[in-house]
Amino acid sequence: MGIFNPLASVYAAFMTTNDSSKRNGPGRPRDAEAADALKAAAIRLVxxxxxSRVTIGALTDAAGVSxxxxxxxxxxxxxxxxxxFYDAASVNVPNPGPDVPGETALTQFLSEIFEHLKRDGDCLRSLVAAAQDDTDFRDVFWQRFVAPRSTIVKDLLRRSQTRGExxxxxxxxxxxNMIHGAFWYRSLNGQPLGVREAQLIARDVFRQ
Incomplete structure (x- = not known):
């Protein structure tokens, strides 16, 4: 499992001294560097x-951009x-391969998600809470975070159904819905999630 360091790309960009990495104007990083700096600031501040307590001003100040x-x-x-957060989660939650047995693939997928929740659970819970009060953010949260994982699970289950599993x-x-509901319920209530919970959920789904 890859380990995401939101500051690594920013530090690397600012430490580079060749002509291709010069900034456009005093004190302002180039566009790609600015994007990395803003993403790093967003993760750190959230x-x-x-x-809900992170403002646009706080983000731009932390990133050093306008x-x-x-x-x-x-x-x-x-x-x-x-x-x-999509970039960070994508590093840590790979899509299981198509040839892996369904129960094993679901266990692996959930285990990766649970590892992510161990590190960023408090942050993700704050995003879920914000989604209840901010309809615009709820739409973005669904499209960028929830829906892609739902698609992975559904594709995995359809392959398993085709193979007779x-x-x-x-x-x-x-x-x-049941799979996601099971782990979000535990996460939102501060209950532990780990490999055992992943195995139990997958076993119950594939019980014939």
Whole structure:
């Protein structure tokens, strides 16, 4: 499992001294560096303060860029924050291979998610809470964070159904909702999640 360091790319960019990495203007990083700096700031500040307490001004100050630089790339704070966390989560939650048996693939997938929740559980819970109060953010949170994982699970279950690992009458949408509901319920209530919970959920889904 890869380990995501949100500051690594920023530090690397600022330490580079060749001509191709020079900034455009005093004190302002180039566009790619600015994007990395803003993403790193978003992750750090949301982890520290929670989504609702992070302002646009705090993000731009932490990244050392102007508000216009942020808005040139993202239309809102929500889009920036979800881009940052989508990148981080994508490193840690790979899509299981198509040839892995369904129960094993689901166990591996859930185990990776649970590792991510161990590190960023408080932050993700703040994003879930913010999604209840901010409909615009809720849409972005669904599109960028929830829906891609739901798609992975549904594809995994459909492959398993095709191979005869799941009964043909099992409803894939309902199974996906049950899988996500099981671990979000525990996460939102501060209950532990680990490999054992991943195994139990997968075993129950594939019980014939």
């Amino acid at each position: 982890r520290d303060r929670g989504y 508000r216009q630089t942020l808005y040139n790339r993202w239309p809102s704070k929500a889009e920036l924050v979800m881009d940052a 799941l009964a043909p009458d099992r409803d894939i949408d309902i199974l996906s």
